[in-house]
Amino acid sequence: MALPQAKQDALAARIAGLSFASEGWLGAARGEALARLSAMGLPAKRDEYWRYTDPSGLVAVDAPRAAVFDDSDESPVFDGIDRLKIVFVDGVFDAGASDDLRLAGVEIERLAKAGGADIHWARDLYGVLEARGQVPVQRPLAALNSAFATDGVLIRVTAKAAKPVSLIYVHKSETSDAILHHCVKVESGAEITILENGPAAARFSKVLEVEVAEGARFHHIRAQGRDHERRAVTHVFARLGAGALFKSFTLTANGVLTRNEAVIELAGDEAVAHVAGAAVGDGNFHHDDTVFVTHAAERCESRQVFKKVLKNGAVGVFQGKILVKPGAQKTDGYQISQSLLLDEDSQFLAKPELEIYADDVKCSHGSTSGAIDEVALFYLRSRGVPERVAQSLLVLAFLAEAIAEIEDEAIAEDIRARLEGWLHRHEH
Amino acid sequence: MLRIKNLAVKLEEEDKQILRGVDLTIGAGEVHAIMGPNGSGKSTLSYVLAGREGYEVTEGSATLEGEELLEMEPEERAAAGLFLAFQYPVEIPGVGNMTFLRTAVNAQRKARGEEEMSAGEFLKVVREKAKKLKIDADMLKRPVNVGFSGGEKKRNEILQMAMLEPKMCILDETDSGLDVDAMKLVSDGVNALRDEGRAFLVITHYQRLLDHIKPDVVHIMAAGRIVKTGGPELALEVEHNGYADILAEVQ
Ligand SMILES: Nc1ncnc2c1ncn2[C@@H]1O[C@H](COP(=O)(O)OP(=O)(O)O)[C@@H](O)[C@H]1O
Numbered sequence A: 001m002a003l004p005q006a007k008q009d010a011l012a013a014r015i016a017g018l019s020f021a022s023e024g025w026l027g028a029a030r031g032e033a034l035a036r037l038s039a040m041g042l043p044a045k046r047d048e049y050w051r052y053t054d055p056s057g058l059v060a061v062d063a064p065r066a067a068v069f070d071d072s073d074e075s076p077v078f079d080g081i082d083r084l085k086i087v088f089v090d091g092v093f094d095a096g097a098s099d100d101l102r103l104a105g106v107e108i109e110r111l112a113k114a115g116g117a118d119i120h121w122a123r124d125l126y127g128v129l130e131a132r133g134q135v136p137v138q139r140p141l142a143a144l145n146s147a148f149a150t151d152g153v154l155i156r157v158t159a160k161a162a163k164p165v166s167l168i169y170v171h172k173s174e175t176s177d178a179i180l181h182h183c184v185k186v187e188s189g190a191e192i193t194i195l196e197n198g199p200a201a202a203r204f205s206k207v208l209e210v211e212v213a214e215g216a217r218f219h220h221i222r223a224q225g226r227d228h229e230r231r232a233v234t235h236v237f238a239r240l241g242a243g244a245l246f247k248s249f250t251l252t253a254n255g256v257l258t259r260n261e262a263v264i265e266l267a268g269d270e271a272v273a274h275v276a277g278a279a280v281g282d283g284n285f286h287h288d289d290t291v292f293v294t295h296a297a298e299r300c301e302s303r304q305v306f307k308k309v310l311k312n313g314a315v316g317v318f319q320g321k322i323l324v325k326p327g328a329q330k331t332d333g334y335q336i337s338q339s340l341l342l343d344e345d346s347q348f349l350a351k352p353e354l355e356i357y358a359d360d361v362k363c364s365h366g367s368t369s370g371a372i373d374e375v376a377l378f379y380l381r382s383r384g385v386p387e388r389v390a391q392s393l394l395v396l397a398f399l400a401e402a403i404a405e406i407e408d409e410a411i412a413e414d415i416r417a418r419l420e421g422w423l424h425r426h427e428h
Numbered sequence B: 001m002l003r004i005k006n007l008a009v010k011l012e013e014e015d016k017q018i019l020r021g022v023d024l025t026i027g028a029g030e031v032h033a034i035m036g037p038n039g040s041g042k043s044t045l046s047y048v049l050a051g052r053e054g055y056e057v058t059e060g061s062a063t064l065e066g067e068e069l070l071e072m073e074p075e076e077r078a079a080a081g082l083f084l085a086f087q088y089p090v091e092i093p094g095v096g097n098m099t100f101l102r103t104a105v106n107a108q109r110k111a112r113g114e115e116e117m118s119a120g121e122f123l124k125v126v127r128e129k130a131k132k133l134k135i136d137a138d139m140l141k142r143p144v145n146v147g148f149s150g151g152e153k154k155r156n157e158i159l160q161m162a163m164l165e166p167k168m169c170i171l172d173e174t175d176s177g178l179d180v181d182a183m184k185l186v187s188d189g190v191n192a193l194r195d196e197g198r199a200f201l202v203i204t205h206y207q208r209l210l211d212h213i214k215p216d217v218v219h220i221m222a223a224g225r226i227v228k229t230g231g232p233e234l235a236l237e238v239e240h241n242g243y244a245d246i247l248a249e250v251q
C-alpha cells in the first residue's frame, strides 16, 4: 500500500539532508531499512503508540535547538567504575577521549568502518532485530536509524568481559542531530556490562540491537544526561537464547522529550529479561517508556519495572505489553508502572497490556499514580528528619524497586547518588 | 518540662471540636499517665503536640522547657526533645529501618549543633539497644515496620526512643496488642530511660502497663478534657470500676 503523498513528502524532507552510506554488506542492510521506513512513513500523533507522545520534535527536519547544560557541579556518572570508554561528541567518535578499543574476550569495531569489512556476525544482527521488532507494532524511527546511522559500535563478546564497556555521549552543539546504532552479540556463556551515559546531542536517535546467546548474560545501565532541552528517541531490540539473561536499567533525569522503546524477545527456554527505568522530571519534561516483551519459549521470566517522579507539569508515559505466544508455557511475566506525582500539575499516562495465548502462565501487571504518603512523611519528621530529607527518603524508596534491578552494587549506589542530587536540586 | 495550658483543638477540615481546654503540667523526672474512654481525644492530644497536620489549635499553648511547641515544625519539636511513640506505627516500604534510625539520630544531632554519629559507633549502639528489646538483625534491615507484627512495631517504637534519647516521651497505647512478655520488654525499655531529666506521658487503657511503669500522676480524659487527676490509685479504680463512676462523679 502506497503512503499518502503528504507522508511521502514529510519523509523525503526529513531524510533529504541525511547521508546514506551504501558501501558493502552494511549498505545492503541500510537499503532494506530504508525500504521499511519508506513503507511506513514517519510516526504521527494519530498512530496508536504515539497518542500520548507528540513525535513532532523527533520527526522535524531540523533538530530543535537545545542549550548545552553545564553539569560540572557533579562528578560524571560511572566515574568511579573501571571501564573501557568510548566517547562520541554530538554523535561523532572522539578517538582522543576514547580508550583503545581492546578488551580481553571482547571484539569492538566501529560501525563507520564496518561497511567494507566482513564482520559476519554483525551481518546477521544489524537491522535484523530491528526488522523483527517492526511486527506487530511499527517503529519507523528505528528503521530510520538503521538506514542513516553515522556511527556506533559492533561488540562481540566471547568470554566474561574484564570490565564494562562504557559509551559516553557528549553534547556540545546546540543544533546537533546524532544518529548512532550499536550491535552487541554475547556469545554462548559470555557476559558483558554496557554502560551508556550523556545527553549525546540536541536530538539523539539511538538503536541498540542485542543478541544474547544460550546461557549468556547481558547487563545494561544507562543515564541519559542532565540536559533539560535535549530530545531523544532510543530503541533496544533484544533476542534471548535458552537460559540467557538480559537486564537493562535506565535513569532519566531531565530532557524535554524522551522516548525509550524496548523490544525484547525471549526466544529460548528459561531465558530471563528484566527492563527497568527510573525517570525524574521537573517542569518541561516528557518521558515515554514503550516496552514490548514477547514470550516465545517455555519457562521464561520477564519483569518490567518503571517508576517516574513528576512535578511542575512534567508528563510521564508508559506503554508496556507482555505477549505470550502459543506454547510459551510456564511463562512468568511481571509488569509494574508507577508514578509519584509531587503536585497536581503533573500527569502520568499508562497503557499496560497483556496478550496471552498459552494456558499455563503467570502474568501480573499493575499501574498506579499517587502522591507522597503524608502519614509516612509525618512519621519521619516526628523523628527529627527534616521535611526535605524525609521527602527524598520517600522518593528514593518509591524508586527502589527499579534501582534494585541493577545487579552491581557500586553502579546502583552511583545511580542512587544521582537521584539524591537531583532531588536536592529540585526541592522547590 | 511540658506545660499545656487550656489547649483547644478542632479538626481543620470539619467543624468538630476534639480538645476542649486541656491543662496539664509534667515536671522533669515525672511519669504521668492518661486514661480515658475511646474517642476522648488522647491520641489527638499526642498528635497535636507532635505537630501532625489536619488539626487547628483554636486556643491555648503547649511549651517544652519554656519553648512554644505549637509554632514549631514536627522535626523541630523532635530536635527540641519531644518524642511520640505512635499508637499505630507507620509502615514505610523501601526505607530500611537502619537507614531511618541513623538519618533521624544524625538529623537531630545536627539540628542541635552536635556532631553526627559515625557509622561504626551508630551500629554498635543500635545493636546493643536492639538486643535488649529482642529486635533481631533482620528487623533492623527490613523496611520500617513493613511486615512487623503488632508487638514488633511497638518494640521498634521503643528502640527509636532509646536511640533518640528524648526529654519528653509520649507513649500512645504502646501496650495495646502486646503479650505479657512483650509488655515486659517494652516496660523495661521505658524504665531504663527514666531519669531526673526526662519525663513521660503514658496513654493507656490498662493498669497492667502501669504495674511496670509506675506513674507519679494519673489523669482521666473524657470528651476532650482532663476531668480528674490523682495518684496511681486512680488507675486501680478505673481498672476495677471502669470510667462510668468517675464520669458520673465529675458531671
Ligand atoms: N483526623 C480525624 N478525622 C476525623 N475524626 C477524627 C480525626 N482525629 C480524631 N478524630 C475524632 O476525634 C475524637 C478523638 O479521637 P482520638 O484522639 O483518636 O481519641 P482516643 O485516642 O482518646 O481514642 C474521636 O471522635 C475521633 O473520631
Ligand SMILES: [Mg+2]
Residues within 6 Å of the ligand: B042, B043, B044, B087, B172, B173
Ligand atoms: Mg487513641
